[in-house]
Amino acid sequence: AQTVTQSQPEMSVQEAETVTLSCTYDTSESDYYLFWYKQPPSRQMILVIRQEAYKQQNATENRFSVNFQKAAKSFSLKISDSQLGDAAMYFCAYRSGTGTASKLTFGTGTRLQVTL
Amino acid sequence: KAGVTQTPRYLIKTRGQQVTLSCSPISGHRSVSWYQQTPGQGLQFLFEYFSETQRNKGNFPGRFSGRQFSNSRSEMNVSTLELGDSALYLCASSARTSGGSYEQYFGPGTRLTVT
Numbered sequence: 001a002q003t004v005t006q007s008q009p010e011m012s013v014q015e016a017e018t019v020t021l022s023c024t025y026d027t028s029e030s031d032y033y034l035f036w037y038k039q040p041p042s043r044q045m046i047l048v049i050r051q052e053a054y055k056q057q058n059a060t061e062n063r064f065s066v067n068f069q070k071a072a073k074s075f076s077l078k079i080s081d082s083q084l085g086d087a088a089m090y091f092c093a094y095r096s097g098t099g100t101a102s103k104l105t106f107g108t109g110t111r112l113q114v115t116l
Numbered sequence: 117k118a119g120v121t122q123t124p125r126y127l128i129k130t131r132g133q134q135v136t137l138s139c140s141p142i143s144g145h146r147s148v149s150w151y152q153q154t155p156g157q158g159l160q161f162l163f164e165y166f167s168e169t170q171r172n173k174g175n176f177p178g179r180f181s182g183r184q185f186s187n188s189r190s191e192m193n194v195s196t197l198e199l200g201d202s203a204l205y206l207c208a209s210s211a212r213t214s215g216g217s218y219e220q221y222f223g224p225g226t227r228l229t230v231t
Contacts, residue, residue, distance in 0.1 A: 044225070
C-alpha cells in the first residue's frame with residue numbers, strides 16, 4: 001500500500017518570502033501522480049499543483065513549484081513571494097497511475113502561517 | 117464550468133439515525149469519490165463510483181454506502197449513526213485530461229455532526 005508522509009505539522013513564513021513544504025511517499029509503482037492541495041479555513045480543498053511521475057520536468061503554477069525527486073520519493077512544494085492568502089493547510093496526495101481507480105492517499109498535512 | 121457541489125453543507129443528526137449526502141460532479145466528470153476528514157484520522161478514502169458502479173472501496177464498515185446515478189450525481193448514506201461519524205465529508209470528481217494526466221477537484225464538503 002502507498003503511504004504519504006508530511007513531517008512538518010506547522011510552518012511559518014513572512015510575507016513575500018519563500019517557503020518549502022516537504023512530502024515523501026512510498027510506493028512500488030512506477031506510474032503515478034502527485035498533487036498538492038490547499039485547504040483554507042473555509043475547508044474547500046483547492047488543487048494547487050500536480051506532477052506526473054513520468055515527467056522529469058518539475059511542475060510550476062505561478063508562484064508554486066515542486067521539486068520532484070523520483071528516486072528519493074520526495075515531492076516538495078515551494079511557495080515564492082508568499083501572500084497572506086497562502087495561509088492554509090497543505091496536503092500532499094498520491095494517486096496510482098495503474099488501473100483506473102481515482103483514490104487519493106493523503107499525508108497528514110502541514111499548516112502554513114504567513115506573517116507580516 | 118461549475119465546480120463540484122455538495123448538499124447539504126451542514127447537518128446535525130442524532131446517534132442511531134441515518135443520513136444521506138449528495139454530490140454533483142463537474143460536468144463531464146464520470147468519477148466521483150468520497151472522503152471522510154476528521155482531526156484524528158485525517159483524510160480517509162471511503163469509495164469511488166464510475167458510471168454508476170463502485171470501482172474502489174476504503175476500509176469503512178458496511179454502514180457507509182453510496183450510489184451513483186446516470187447523470188453522475190452521487191449520494192452517500194450512513195446508517196445507524198455513531199458519534200465517531202462526526203466529520204467533514206468531501207466529494208471529489210475526476211477526469212482524465214487531454215494531456216494524459218488526471219484532474220481531481222473537490223466540493224466544499226458537508227459538515228456532519230452526530231449528537
